[in-house]
Amino acid sequence: MDKAGDAGTKAGAQRIARFLQEKGRMPSYSEIALACGFKSKNSAFKLARKLEDLGLLARDAKGRLIPKAIKGENQLKAGALRMLGTVEAGFPSPAEEELSDVLSLDEMLITNRQATFMLKVSGDSMCGAGILPGDMVLVEKGRQPANGDIVVAEVDGQWTMKGFKKEKGSKDVWLLPANPKFKPIKPKSELRIAGVVIAVIRKYK
Amino acid sequence: MDKAGDAGTKAGAQRIARFLQEKGRMPSYSEIALACGFKSKNSAFKLARKLEDLGLLARDAKGRLIPKAIKGENQLKAGALRMLGTVEAGFPSPAEEELSDVLSLDEMLITNRQATFMLKVSGDSMCGAGILPGDMVLVEKGRQPANGDIVVAEVDGQWTMKGFKKEKGSKDVWLLPANPKFKPIKPKSELRIAGVVIAVIRKYK
DNA sequence: CTTGACTGTGAACGAACGTTCACCGTATAA
DNA sequence: TTATACGGTGAACGTTCGTTCACAGTCAAG
Numbered sequence: 001m002d003k004a005g006d007a008g009t010k011a012g013a014q015r016i017a018r019f020l021q022e023k024g025r026m027p028s029y030s031e032i033a034l035a036c037g038f039k040s041k042n043s044a045f046k047l048a049r050k051l052e053d054l055g056l057l058a059r060d061a062k063g064r065l066i067p068k069a070i071k072g073e074n075q076l077k078a079g080a081l082r083m084l085g086t087v088e089a090g091f092p093s094p095a096e097e098e099l100s101d102v103l104s105l106d107e108m109l110i111t112n113r114q115a116t117f118m119l120k121v122s123g124d125s126m127c128g129a130g131i132l133p134g135d136m137v138l139v140e141k142g143r144q145p146a147n148g149d150i151v152v153a154e155v156d157g158q159w160t161m162k163g164f165k166k167e168k169g170s171k172d173v174w175l176l177p178a179n180p181k182f183k184p185i186k187p188k189s190e191l192r193i194a195g196v197v198i199a200v201i202r203k204y205k
Numbered sequence: 206m207d208k209a210g211d212a213g214t215k216a217g218a219q220r221i222a223r224f225l226q227e228k229g230r231m232p233s234y235s236e237i238a239l240a241c242g243f244k245s246k247n248s249a250f251k252l253a254r255k256l257e258d259l260g261l262l263a264r265d266a267k268g269r270l271i272p273k274a275i276k277g278e279n280q281l282k283a284g285a286l287r288m289l290g291t292v293e294a295g296f297p298s299p300a301e302e303e304l305s306d307v308l309s310l311d312e313m314l315i316t317n318r319q320a321t322f323m324l325k326v327s328g329d330s331m332c333g334a335g336i337l338p339g340d341m342v343l344v345e346k347g348r349q350p351a352n353g354d355i356v357v358a359e360v361d362g363q364w365t366m367k368g369f370k371k372e373k374g375s376k377d378v379w380l381l382p383a384n385p386k387f388k389p390i391k392p393k394s395e396l397r398i399a400g401v402v403i404a405v406i407r408k409y410k
Numbered sequence: 411c412t413t414g415a416c417t418g419t420g421a422a423c424g425a426a427c428g429t430t431c432a433c434c435g436t437a438t439a440a
Numbered sequence: 441t442t443a444t445a446c447g448g449t450g451a452a453c454g455t456t457c458g459t460t461c462a463c464a465g466t467c468a469a470g
Contacts, residue, residue: 202405
């Protein structure tokens, strides 16, 4: 009845991913069959083997399914979140509840775990850039800042978080707040860049 | 020996956590017994029941173990981040590299994984609240919104994200943008709250 | 038409599963 | 001392697991 085997395979992978996300463990073949509407768990077995050939999931020595750990787009990972479409804030558009992607926050935000740490923001000098007091920022150490990046730096003996700007053809570096109440800083003596802000996280609840 | 029993339980939890981290799935009772040096899987069964009583892990309807975030000493999650102090953005203050907490983003942000999903924001009607176009928002479904919460709602047939306000002593509900360019919305016919925004995530890199 | 290549069904196998029971030490409490 | 609570052993049960086999239906290429 199914016309395209490809679509069926993909739908199966999504069902498995959803099971993993909801129950926190990989399903058994019977559960895959149940979730996919198969009447025989053997169909689930074949589906799993196909997904394994495609590199989308892996299996134990004992045949049990394990979530694939390698990075990639379509892989099944524990602790995944359902990623839906966009919501228009201003000019509303439908936000359908169709699973468009599955991912984990850690995986999405952090590339270099050892060099990444988190800071809590106080003060409002960056509120124009959408960074409010109480927000958390993920900072990656040792990264070379580019113009427009937001950096955490020690300037003239004090720590601050500002926008980074290096003038072309000059060694001069400016640290720009995103709030008209504050003025740009031009480091006099020393400037030590602690890291580049790679993400902002605000928790309401 | 009370203390020895406690230590054994804790060591067992750590072994289970290590198994989960290495294999990506929860062990069976036989595997727990193997990992803990038990000769009988029944010992593993009793250990699991004790851990369940302590709230350190959970089990299926079918008895299978499912991962649960073990807090405190037994770090179950792989993606732990270093949490540092605060950085003054505006009136700089020292941000020492002293580890004040260790946590995982998923664990920190998501309490009810099944009901949580992620949306990408477009439009700037909430930019006054620090939610910019391109940001991600975590939305928890089925949560009762309180005044001041930011909700994703279907109002008069269209989806939008706005601040929630319910007037005291009245059934009237207002949806407030955080941008003077937009006007508050008072739903006429229907208002369906899809969920409450529990976190905002902005990724720069 | 026939011939494959797929996809799903259904039954079957041994192995591993979760769970329960009875039993054996040892250590603590009375 | 006796009693009792606890951690571990070992065997047993019914269930579910992963896996394999043979078979039926569908579609495209020959």
